[in-house]
Amino acid sequence: MGRLVAETALAGGNEDGGSMVRDRNKFLSMGEALALIKPGARIMVGGFGLAGYPEGLVEALAASGVGDLTIISNDLGSPGVGLGKLLTNGQIKALIGNYYNWNPEVAEAYHAGRIEVTLIPQGTFAEAIRAAGVGIPAFYTAAAAGTDLAVGKETRAFDGRMCVLERAIPADVALIRAYRADEMGNLVYYKTARNFNPLMAMAAAVTIAEVDEIVPVGELDPESIVTPHIFVQVIIRRNQHGGPDNG
Amino acid sequence: MAVPITDSAARERIARRIARSFDEQQRELVINLGVGIPTMVADYVTGSDIFVQAENGLLGVGRLAVGDQIDRQLINAGRQPVTETPGCSYFDSATSFGMIRGGHVDATVIGAFQVDEAGNIANWINPSGRQLGVGGAMDLVTGARQVIVGMQHNTRDGRAKLVKRCTMPITGFAEVDLVVTELGMFRFVEGRLVLVEIAPEVSLEELRSLTEARFEASPRLKPMVD
Numbered sequence A: 001m002g003r004l005v006a007e008t009a010l011a012g013g014n015e016d017g018g019s020m021v022r023d024r025n026k027f028l029s030m031g032e033a034l035a036l037i038k039p040g041a042r043i044m045v046g047g048f049g050l051a052g053y054p055e056g057l058v059e060a061l062a063a064s065g066v067g068d069l070t071i072i073s074n075d076l077g078s079p080g081v082g083l084g085k086l087l088t089n090g091q092i093k094a095l096i097g098n099y100y101n102w103n104p105e106v107a108e109a110y111h112a113g114r115i116e117v118t119l120i121p122q123g124t125f126a127e128a129i130r131a132a133g134v135g136i137p138a139f140y141t142a143a144a145a146g147t148d149l150a151v152g153k154e155t156r157a158f159d160g161r162m163c164v165l166e167r168a169i170p171a172d173v174a175l176i177r178a179y180r181a182d183e184m185g186n187l188v189y190y191k192t193a194r195n196f197n198p199l200m201a202m203a204a205a206v207t208i209a210e211v212d213e214i215v216p217v218g219e220l221d222p223e224s225i226v227t228p229h230i231f232v233q234v235i236i237r238r239n240q241h242g243g244p245d246n247g
Numbered sequence B: 001m002a003v004p005i006t007d008s009a010a011r012e013r014i015a016r017r018i019a020r021s022f023d024e025q026q027r028e029l030v031i032n033l034g035v036g037i038p039t040m041v042a043d044y045v046t047g048s049d050i051f052v053q054a055e056n057g058l059l060g061v062g063r064l065a066v067g068d069q070i071d072r073q074l075i076n077a078g079r080q081p082v083t084e085t086p087g088c089s090y091f092d093s094a095t096s097f098g099m100i101r102g103g104h105v106d107a108t109v110i111g112a113f114q115v116d117e118a119g120n121i122a123n124w125i126n127p128s129g130r131q132l133g134v135g136g137a138m139d140l141v142t143g144a145r146q147v148i149v150g151m152q153h154n155t156r157d158g159r160a161k162l163v164k165r166c167t168m169p170i171t172g173f174a175e176v177d178l179v180v181t182e183l184g185m186f187r188f189v190e191g192r193l194v195l196v197e198i199a200p201e202v203s204l205e206e207l208r209s210l211t212e213a214r215f216e217a218s219p220r221l222k223p224m225v226d
Helices: A015-019 A030-034 A055-064 A084-088 A104-111 A122-133 A197-203 B007-025 B037-044 B093-101 B137-143 B204-209
Strands: A042-045 A069-073 A092-097 A116-119 A138-141 A155-158 A161-167 A171-182 A204-215 A234-237 B029-033 B050-054 B058-064 B082-090 B107-110 B114-116 B146-150 B178-180 B184-189 B192-198 B216-223
Touching: A030 A055, A030 A234, A042 A197, A055 A084, A055 A171, A055 A204, A084 A104, A104 A116, A122 A138, A122 A161, A122 A197, A122 B093, A122 B137, A171 A197, A197 A204, B007 B029, B007 B037, B007 B146, B007 B178, B029 B037, B037 B058, B037 B107, B037 B146, B050 B093, B093 B137, B107 B137, B192 B204
Parallel strands: A042 A069, A042 A171, A069 A092, A092 A116, A171 A204, A204 A234, B029 B050, B029 B107, B107 B146, B146 B178, B192 B216
Antiparallel strands: A138 A161, A155 A161, B050 B058, B058 B082, B178 B184, B184 B192
C-alpha cells in the first residue's frame, strides 16, 4: 500500500501542519486517524511497559470501542492502564506478543477462553516485525527450538544447531510513539521509548505516529533520522493526553 | 546448616559473587541482567569496562534512578527507571536482540525455577501460576556467549532448584555455563556439573543432601567468600 493521501483539513491540535501541501498532508485529527481502524483489524502498538507507547492513540482507541481486534505488542500495559484498557473493555479478540506478566488480566482472559494468545520470544518477535517491514517472509532462529513455544513450527539444523522457522508478523495499522517528527513524517525517538516503534513503522500498511513535537522539514539532522518518512502515513501530535515527555 | 543464612543475605551473596566473576576477567564485557537477583549484580560490579545491556534498547545502563533522575521513558527491561552512563547508546528492539543473538553479548545473568544436570534451564513459566509471558529469556539463553544463573539454592518451601531433570517448561537446552547460589558456585565442564566453590555454612556432605542434582566436587574446591 502506498502513501495514505488525506484530503482533510487540519484539526484538533494539528496547527503545525500549515505548511504542508494539501495532497501530501499526513496530519489528521484523532477522530480521522481512529477511523482508519476497522473492527477485526490487526493493530501493532509500540512500547515496552509504559515507556514509548502511543498513549493518546491508545486512549482514543479504548474510547472508540472498536472491537474484535488482534493486538500485536510487547506487553499489554498494566490492568486498566494503557493497552490494558482494551482488554478491560472487551475490544480484544487475540494477542500476539511476548510478556503479559505485568497484566494478570491477560492470563485470566486467556484461561477463561475469552481471548487467544500467541507468545513469541521477545527477540524473535522484534525480528518478525522487522522481517514483515523489509520483505522477508520467514527466518530461522535458535531461540525456542525444542521448547513449548516451537510446537507445530518447522525446524531445521544449521551447523549442528536446531533452529525454528518463524514467520514475519505484518499488521493493518501500526500505532507508534516517537519524540519528534518533521512535517514529512521523518521521525526521531527518545531514549528507551524507541523499542519496537521503528520496526512497527515499517511493518504495517498504515502507520500512525504520535509525536511530542513537529518541526519544519529540514530541521531534523538527516544523519539522526531513525524512521524515514516513507514509513509514516499519519502524524498525530500529543495533546491533552500527552503533556511533557516525562509526564 | 551450622549457620542459617537469611534471604536478603543469600541474594546479596549471589549478586556479589557473580559481579566478582566479571571483575576477575579483567577485560571489556557486555552483560545483560534479568530481573531480581541478576539486576543486583550491577550494584557490585566495579570494573569500568563492564557494559550493561538492557534488551529494551540501551547499551550502557547506569544505576537505578532516584528522585529527580527518574524519567519514565528511560527504563531497564524490568521496567525500573535507570540512569545513563557516558558513551551509552539507544537502539530498537531488533538491533538489541541482534546484539544478543549475534553473540555480541558476553554474558546473560538470569534467575531460574530449575537448572538440571544437563545444563537445561526452566525459567520462563510456572505452569501452575497465573502468568503468561516469555520475555527475552529464550533469546538470551541461546544467544549470549555465557549463561550465568543466579538463584537461591532451594525454593522457600525447601524444594530443589538444582535438579536431576527439569520438570518445568524448558527455556533452553544445555545452555547453562555457571550457577551461583548462596551455598555454592557450580560450573558446567564438558557437560558435567562441577562444584567449584562452597559456602562456609555447609559441608560438602550437607550440600549434597540439600541438592537433588548430582555433582562432582572440583579437586580445587575453594571456599565461597562474600
